[in-house]
Amino acid sequence: MSSQEWCGQVFTQVNWRGKKYHIQSNSYFEKEGDAQTTVPTVLLEDELWNRIRLGPDGLPTGKVTLLPGLFYSRLLHTELKPQEVDITKKELSDSWLYTIQFEGKRTLAISFEKNFPYKILGWEEQFIERGNPVVTKATLIKTMRLDYWTKNKNEFNYLRDSLGLQR
Known part of the structure; x- marks a missing residue:
């Protein structure tokens, strides 16, 4: 990172x-x-996203020792060390909700499809920073399968609109 x-x-x-x-x-x-x-x-928070996509049947639940994600650790300038977390996997009508409860009132909940390719549908992260609650939420709007590596010029900005992204 x-x-x-x-x-x-x-x-x-x-x-x-x-x-x-x-x-x-x-x-x-x-x-x-x-x-x-x-x-x-130990389990890495950053590896969970790939494990979901590869096959969520083997995702751990319960009390787990986990190394927090590099982005979160960087953002809050926290020491990168393993911690005990509590993980749950809840079945919803058309998806799974995988929730990690960290030390210090941080929660990460990842929603993903029940069936292959186990597309990640969204996530929500909550934590306290300087006494204030911080919430980050992402929801999948649309996907497109295309040769994205050739679409790196301004002439392809219209694709952002196709994906529902703001300019």
């Missing part, structure tokens, strides 16, 4: 080597600087 901000660059990388994850972080923030650490092999 890398992040470019107005005043500098941050880069974090997680590599699995043997029985541990090796984490390398490089930051322009003086207090953070460059750091390397290891954590035991």
